[in-house]
Amino acid sequence: MNQEWVIEAEGLTKCFGAFVAVDHLSFQVKRGEIFGFLGANGAGKTTAMRMLCGLSRPTSGKGTVAGFDIYRQAEEVKKHIGYMSQKFSLYEDLKVWENLRLFGGIYGLKDREIAAKTTQMLQELNLEGERDALVRSLPLGWKQKLAFSVSIFHKPQVVFLDEPTGGVDPITRRQFWEMIYRAADQGITIFVTTHYMDEAEYCDRVSIMVDGRIKALDSPKNLRNQFQVPTMDDVFQRLAREAKRKGD
């Protein structure tokens, strides 16, 4: 395994019957990189992400995540990644610290470690006062920040973020990205999807998926230069408008 690559995909394909959801995906993600995974609804992002997380078996092709084969070592993959999505992040009916203890326990951390990390994390997030609050009662932005902290609680090599900032206010959204930067500085690789095109600019490299294939992959700056447009939004519009696949 190449030490530099944390995610490697080669000809990754997933079919549902005759329908090819993900079509020969090949790309690599570097350690500590912030990798933006963009695409229109239905382009195959979610399916691809599920395969990389070891939740779904590829129909053909190869992939390794954190050095483990996603086909044969799915359980090992899951131990070395973090995952957070807009839809599911934390248990709303548990208290903040109960969520932290739960997820720490799931990843096999010791009680003392969990206690120490909980205190430290709440300090960093300025949430010490909310330790005993039910997650349900927190504003969405705080929840998402907390959920991100939980997803990197066990120091995973890669963290997968599925539209983590949807509906969050602009200031909190930026604070969220600063957390992403800090995690990346600690060597955690970030794999993120978003519908905010300004956020695409914050990534080191961006891939744009259309109809199950990667149509473009480069740094935001190079992509803008390549298409000779001023923003990533324009790049995205240009590529995604060509999509044939619309109905599903």
Next chain:
Amino acid sequence: MKAIYTEQLSKAYGRVQALDAVSFEVEPGEIYGIIGPDGAGKTTLFRILTTLMLADRGKAAVEGLDVVKDFKAIRRIIGYMPGHFSLYQDLTVEENLRFFATVFGTTIEANYRLIEDIYRQIEPFRQRRAGKLSGGMKQKLALCCALIHQPKVLFLDEPTTGVDPVSRKEFWEMLVRLKAQGISILVSTPYMDEAKLCDRIALMQGGRFLRVDTPPGIVGSFPYPLWAVQSKDMHRLLSDLRGYPHLRSSYSFGESYHVVLKPEGTPGDLKEYLSGEGHKEIEVGQIIPTVEDCFMLMLNEKEVL
């Protein structure tokens, strides 16, 4: 007569003040955008105006009809797309549309003209179940269902949340065409970039309207010069900017940081300071603020107060 009129509308859930004395008016044939994050109170406002909920205090009227007294009459003339709403997943595209047409006492054929533009795009899939459509397609179908009875006022609560940028753009193009047909539209969104397509926008936070104006009006009222700052090492730039003593605010904005300086600071001085910190290829240029800049400034000043 105003399409929508409210006066000091308030609503609380327990101790949470969801709406706090909101007063505004929507002119006939206007696209009025309510921009605000999750939890700002948008959905509560929509539910009161669509007669689904009673306000604690204040008055509201749609097309001159009172939301409490004349709720039955209002229900006949409005179209409503609730937030996070899904159509009947197990019915086909056509069945969904036909159902909503009959619920409103009309037929697809009678009002086809109004939805034709939009419906043509999903017509190839009309035998497909709604649950099998993509996000963008679902939004289009939902819009058709909300339009099928030729409403005078359209209420769209976060119609584009979770929808990709291309579908969002198409959706807004449709709204502009509907407006041309004389339909008044009240629409909410968490995406600031959609604001510029509205005739007027209200910035909403914590149950209050922080500001109401046209998009150029809002942008024009930004009280400070705004600077876009870039350097070779963007990561480090943010923390170094925060170390600059004459900085008022700095936010990442796509490829650059949008920076507001205190009166003592100048772009030249900032450049000097940054190169003293070891930055290369520093660029500082004045830019026109966006709605998002204005919104963040307001949020910040509210916190300071």
Next chain:
Amino acid sequence: MRPFFSFVQKEFFHIFRDKRTMLILLGMPIIQMLLFGFAISTEVKNTKVAVFDPSKDASTRLIKERLQASNYFDLAEELTDPGQINDVFKDGNIGLVVVFSEGFASDLRHTGDASIQLITDGTDPNQASLITAYATGILTACQQELAGMAEVSGRIVPELKMLYNPQGESAYNFVPGVMGMILMLICAMMTSIAIVREKETGTMEILLASPMRPIQIILAKMAPYFVLSAVNLATILLLSAFVLHVPIVGNLGLLVAVSLLFIFLALSLGLLISNVVNSQMAAMLVSGMGLMMPVMLLSGLIFPIESMPEILQWISAIVPARWFIAAVRKIMIQGVEFHAVAKEVGILALMTGLLIAVSLKNFKTRLS
């Protein structure tokens, strides 16, 4: 009326397209009927009997013959040693062991008091007590017969006879119970789930904000489940008459009318549930636990109401299924006329009226 019919049509689409649920709804009564009818039979039939008979005289022979002649018992084994009793139970085939005393006939003749032991497997106490009851019945008959032959004045023995169900066939008891359970489950649970589902998907908001009147929405939601319940009612009655051979003694029209009343009651109960809960999960729990448990335990389906503590008898009075099951038993098995079930029907009608009034009043034209 067009919106209404269009709505009903939509509801049928929902039901038909969810094949699995529809199969459960239509298959459940069949399975329950067959299950209660054959598998969990509470009757005694062809129970294998082992006999230890050291006396071997005319009396014991007569008793053995009578046991064998009955439908309930089958003489399977003659034991030679009382020590074998334990073993035959362990083997599991034998349900009853009859142990005669030595010199049984002479004891009977001289002292009028011969000892006979009936041993059953106590691990299934219900079955065991049924077996002993039947066996005792046969023994008593034998005793009378023997007394007659020997011209000894017979003792008065209690006559065991079951009214309306001389064979003690359990199907007679459970058919009305299953009817009550199925109708309650389908009407109440499915209507409440169907309404709550619209709340979950957000479509209820659109419907409420439309000119459609709430009463139309409610009736349209109920209509398909009313039809489905009628189909189930027919299934149950047909199965019970032709497969389980439980005759419908009373007036079929009256039986159907009472059942339809009960269906209405269950539908309005479902509506009431949908008013107070907001998720399909909660609707299922409330109707499952809140309705099924009382129907199973307090309606007389499993435990006779007469043998309950008084307080439970009072509680059971508010369980609609209790009155329905009682009425069906009377009509279907005893074949009584309307006046004999007037009390039950009256109570059911009253409950229905009350429930409809409360749930209509509570059905909101707005969101809470």
